[in-house]
Amino acid sequence: MSRLQPRSFSSSVPSRANELLSEFHHHLGSGTLWPELARQLFDQMLRQPVPVSVRALNGLFAALARAPPSTACTNAPALVIDLFNRMAQAGRRQVTAPTIYTYSILIECCHRACRPDLGLAFFGRLLQTGITTDVITYSSLLKCLCDMKRTEEALGVLLHRMPNDLPNVISYSVILKSFCDSGRSHLALDLLRMMAEKGSDHSPSVVSYSVVIDGFFKEGEISKACDLFHEMMQQGVVPDVVMYTSIINALCKARAMDKAEVVLRSMVHNGQLKEVARLLKVMRSQGVMPDVVTCTLVMDYLCKHGRTKEAQEIFYSMAVNGQKPDIVAYCTMLYGYSIEGSLVDMIDLCELMARDGVVPNLRCFNILINAYAKHGMMDVALLFFEDMLKQGVKPNEFTYLTVISAFCKMGRMDDAMEKFREMIDMGVPVDTEVYMCMIEGYLNHGDSVKAKELITEMKNTDIRHKPWKGNGRT
16 A cells, blocks of 8 residues: 555646646636736646646746737736746756747747847857757847847848758748838848848748838838839749738839739739739729729629629729720620629610720620520620621621520521521631531421431531630620
């Protein structure tokens, strides 16, 4: 029994320590961890006969360091520093020696608690322990130096005191941000290019570029900011949504719309149309509007994703901002309306086109004819067809196929045949798709004789055997 008693006693000790840790975390999570309560709980943990686990302490310090300000504790990072000092004063008998992780948390807390001087002191104590430093610890040290307006010294540490394999993008970004915050973005640019030359783990990321570009914008150096953006693209670094948003907002504030349009088109090229649409809405609220081409690209995206009403807002806002929609913009809106079946809106838009003196093209007529033909309104579709011929716009394969297909579905095979022969007489290429449309039409309406005649004609005629898929389809 005597051998079992110590084992039972020792197993209860860590249980009590865990209870204290759990209570600490509970108060921290519920926002009721007052500094005095934290000190009481921490001192109780330190008084446990068995040394407190350094891993558990590090976890506690890390959670406390990340804690947002609350009514109970307005400065959690400062509390971490206070608790560590109490631990250090307790002596090694009750406390396991701190690790590199402990010191990294501490130095970061000094930065967050606006006590960078203590961060330098802790780093000096770390060096005395002989513990190997890592990039996280160095990055926190760099932050403290920059907080003290000693950016050049921080740069010296990064370039000459850190082992060559340690500096990473995060370390460099600390220095970049400090230079930019102090209005010295040109020095940040020099460092950025040094990073690019070194390559590998030193290569600047999109965040690195964002910091310097934002610095130039804040200094009013719009051209330098835009030049760096294009330089970044040439380096193969792809901008993210945050960067695009920041750049567009800055250019709009500077009324540099020509440059904003270039950036927006870059976003379109990279497939970020959803974000472009959102930015365009923000720009409109600020009274600025990109050019017709950019607006049309966004409208096209919105229409294809069932957001025609939003596209409509952009379309009509162009005129308000003194920009005249071109035929491509009109076709985009017509296509959006056709998808939704908004035939009345299509007619209204056609009338607006006429008032604005915009001449409809082949794509415009094809959209109109196709929309009305799909809804069985062939009289209106044929009116557009006739208007098309009057204006000297020559129908293509898609135009005729649309009309012929609609007639076949309605059982108006004589009208379908009339357009079929007209298509041939007009010299419009006839492919197998048109023939099959006619053949199926006759078969579906019980005229197998005419169907066989067309099959024979198709076999004896030199026609294309692949369905035509040109730009006039939509």
